[in-house]
Amino acid sequence: MRDVAVIGVGMQKWGEIWTKSLREIFVESALLAMDDAGIDKLEAMYVGSMSPGLFAAQEHIGSLLADYLGQAPIPATRVESACASGGLAFRMACMDVASGMHDIVLAGGVEKMTDISGGEATFALSTASDMKWEGTCGVTFPGLYAMMAVAHMEKFGTTREQLAQVAVKNHANGSLNARAQFPTKITAEQVINSVKVADPLNILDCSPITDGAAAVIVVPADMVKNFQQPGVKVTGTGHATDTIALHDRDDLTVIDSARLAGEQAYKMAGKTPQDIDLCEVHDCFTIAEIMVTEALGFCELGGGGPAVAAGHTALGGKIPVNTSGGLKSKGHPVGATGVGQVIEVVEQLRGQSGQRQVKDAKVGMTQNMGGSGGSSVVHILEVM
Amino acid sequence: MPSARSWRAYPQTYRLEASRCSGCQKTFFPPRQVCNACSGREFETFRMGYGGTVVTHTVIRTPGDQFQGEAPFAVGIIAMDDGPKMTTQIVDVPLEEIRIGMKVKLEFRRMYAEGHDGVIEYGHKAVPLRE
Ligand SMILES: [Zn+2]
Numbered sequence: 289m290r291d292v293a294v295i296g297v298g299m300q301k302w303g304e305i306w307t308k309s310l311r312e313i314f315v316e317s318a319l320l321a322m323d324d325a326g327i328d329k330l331e332a333m334y335v336g337s338m339s340p341g342l343f344a345a346q347e348h349i350g351s352l353l354a355d356y357l358g359q360a361p362i363p364a365t366r367v368e369s370a371c372a373s374g375g376l377a378f379r380m381a382c383m384d385v386a387s388g389m390h391d392i393v394l395a396g397g398v399e400k401m402t403d404i405s406g407g408e409a410t411f412a413l414s415t416a417s418d419m420k421w422e423g424t425c426g427v428t429f430p431g432l433y434a435m436m437a438v439a440h441m442e443k444f445g446t447t448r449e450q451l452a453q454v455a456v457k458n459h460a461n462g463s464l465n466a467r468a469q470f471p472t473k474i475t476a477e478q479v480i481n482s483v484k485v486a487d488p489l490n491i492l493d494c495s496p497i498t499d500g501a502a503a504v505i506v507v508p509a510d511m512v513k514n515f516q517q518p519g520v521k522v523t524g525t526g527h528a529t530d531t532i533a534l535h536d537r538d539d540l541t542v543i544d545s546a547r548l549a550g551e552q553a554y555k556m557a558g559k560t561p562q563d564i565d566l567c568e569v570h571d572c573f574t575i576a577e578i579m580v581t582e583a584l585g586f587c588e589l590g591g592g593g594p595a596v597a598a599g600h601t602a603l604g605g606k607i608p609v610n611t612s613g614g615l616k617s618k619g620h621p622v623g624a625t626g627v628g629q630v631i632e633v634v635e636q637l638r639g640q641s642g643q644r645q646v647k648d649a650k651v652g653m654t655q656n657m658g659g660s661g662g663s664s665v666v667h668i669l670e671v672m
Numbered sequence: 673m674p675s676a677r678s679w680r681a682y683p684q685t686y687r688l689e690a691s692r693c694s695g696c697q698k699t700f701f702p703p704r705q706v707c708n709a710c711s712g713r714e715f716e717t718f719r720m721g722y723g724g725t726v727v728t729h730t731v732i733r734t735p736g737d738q739f740q741g742e743a744p745f746a747v748g749i750i751a752m753d754d755g756p757k758m759t760t761q762i763v764d765v766p767l768e769e770i771r772i773g774m775k776v777k778l779e780f781r782r783m784y785a786e787g788h789d790g791v792i793e794y795g796h797k798a799v800p801l802r803e
Contacts, residue, residue, distance in 0.1 A: 421759065427759055
């Protein structure tokens with residue numbers, strides 16, 4: 289297999305974008321990525337999108353977006369793995385280039401979530417759970433993560449305050465990110481006193497509903513000298529699945545798909561958790577970040593709560609997590625989220641992250657997750 | 673008319689029909705075609721008992737559209753005495769009294785209205801087991 293690198297990134301500010309359609313927000317971000325790389329022709333593209341059918345009444349978006357990007361008849365593939373669709377689209381693009389099939393491939397993601405009501409969006413998201421055996425009893429996604437939180441608190445003594453600290457940290461990071469949906473600092477008291485959603489999770493423990501798109505350009509690593517931006521090499525990739533019904537798992541306090549995908553990526557890159565300078569993780573809910581930092585080995589099992597409370601995962605800490613603001617502050621347009629994570633890491637490794645720049649960042653990691661952990665995609669990226 | 677989607681699950685929904693792998697004895701609810709522990713494809717069907725234990729729980733305060741008006745309500749994962757785990761509502765108990773380790777039994781209750789015709793679906797909910 290060939291080594292692969294990212295040489296272009298593009299995303300606009302995420303949020304409620306009422307004036308633009310799904311295809312418009314995607315094309316804007318794709319063009320930014322192509323301009324960043326200095327290209328106007330692609331050989332193939334992969335687009336992560338969880339449910340354009342339910343959110344925007346449009347399927348078949350691989351072809352639609354290739355056409356509106358002026359790239360038809362190139363092969364264009366929509367990739368779906370719930371909220372991990374974007375990370376998986378990036379992995380598919382890397383595998384395509386690594387295989388030698390194509391040289392210049394776009395990996396993108398898009399979700400247009402605010403054209404329908406909050407209740408309809410909740411339903412669309414819930415289809416990432418086992419609809420027959422979880423959905424029919426009224427459990428929501430916040431409810432599934434709340435049940436993981438209750439089990440984690442019981443087993444490890446994780447506290448309500450520690451959960452809040454994840455949101456406080458990520459909003460502090462997001463306040464330094466012009467593209468974040470909610471670039472506002474919040475306090476632990478605000479999180480703990482915010483509207484209850486599914487005990488112990490409140491509204492400020494949950495990532496928002498977001499419109500957004502993101503795109504990156506992937507090429508063979510030996511071609512990076514042909515482009516204007518410094519290349520960032522993709523040295524590790526991992527992808528693992530698990531039962532999509534939370535109740536079918538033996539241990540509710542570990543997200544095994546994240547652990548296994550992480551192990552694959554570490555092995556491929558020849559790295560350990562101690563080698564990682566920053567990591568973007570899938571903080572769809574505050575408890576998710578705590579459990580994923582454990583699964584990826586940044587602390588021991590049960591150590592995720594104390595780690596965030598001690599500032600180890602903050603900017604300037606031992607392992608800065610979610611320097612972009614994470615899903616919590618930057619927003620969570622589900623299909624685009626995994627690609628947005630890659631963009632944050634690429635910009636950090638290029639040294640282009642301004643006030644939230646991690647000093648001397650050489651190795652970065654992303655972890656994108658579907659459903660309650662039924663899928664995880666992990667990547668390790670390095671400066672060249 | 674009930675939908676095909678709901679009636680074809682009647683054996684599980686109404687009779688708690690589960691299966692036990694003939695190779696390794698692992699139990700499944702609902703029944704599966706392939707055992708995820710030993711890859712076995714032979715199973716015997718059995719009717720699950722009603723008893724179980726709460727392994728985790730939450731209170732849903734912001735529900736999806738189908739459950740508007742019913743919140744707050746409790747949901748939990750129940751480890752059934754016969755092996756499988758399942759997600760159910762936990763009812764007939766004050767929300768703040770639900771604990772991990774609490775013994776429950778399943779009872780047959782109204783679940784929600786299915787589809788545009790509003791056919792009422794029934795299923796199992798957990799209630800505390802009183803000594
Ligand atoms: Zn078996």
